[in-house]
Amino acid sequence: GDSVTQMEGPVTLSEEAFLTINCTYTATGYPSLFWYVQYPGEGLQLLLKATKADDKGSNKGFEATYRKETTSFHLEKGSVQVSDSAVYFCALSTARQLTFGSGTQLTVLP
């Protein structure tokens, strides 16, 4: 079945540091890939998405590129802020449903 494997956290960075959260997937066919963010006490918000190979999703300084050859969709940000502290979920979708990774807790210290 479909699955998403995320880098385990928690990840703690200083403000303005570079962020990478690794995500790889297993799926039949050609899924769409997503990153969702969950701030403390809130539901999930779509951060960015990519629907086909080599697509790059970007939003709020975050980027991720759909790499079919490595089945990866790593999340990156060049300079994190304290306000980026949250849990980040990688996900893939097929026609039926969304499959989530286990989530990575990010804490950014001032």
Add this chain to the structure above:
Amino acid sequence: GAVVSQHPSWVICKSGTSVKIECRSLDFQATTMFWYRQFPKQSLMLMATSNEGSKATYEQGVEKDKFLINHASLTLSTLTVTSAHPEDSSFYICSARDVETGDSSGANVLTFGAGSRLTVL
């Protein structure tokens, strides 16, 4: 943009009582809504797919008699936790997909509610 509202956002109840959680799509219609359960520091687990006008489809291992789902209209789905017990304490999140506009790329983009935290004493 699309907004999904969940109510209540936090509920505390006694063991043995039933609790109803509502999920509403505020500015779009959703023939399909999804209910997830999230344990502390864990990922979301899909519980069931709620279909307007028909029975919900439950994931393996989810008790349909305990977690009653009703999708009576294109903008409302409800999850009722019956005879709640402390082990049912969790964060329940719903999501919905806009049937009218969907996503121009064809991706299965869902809008999530803010979640409902259930604590059973």
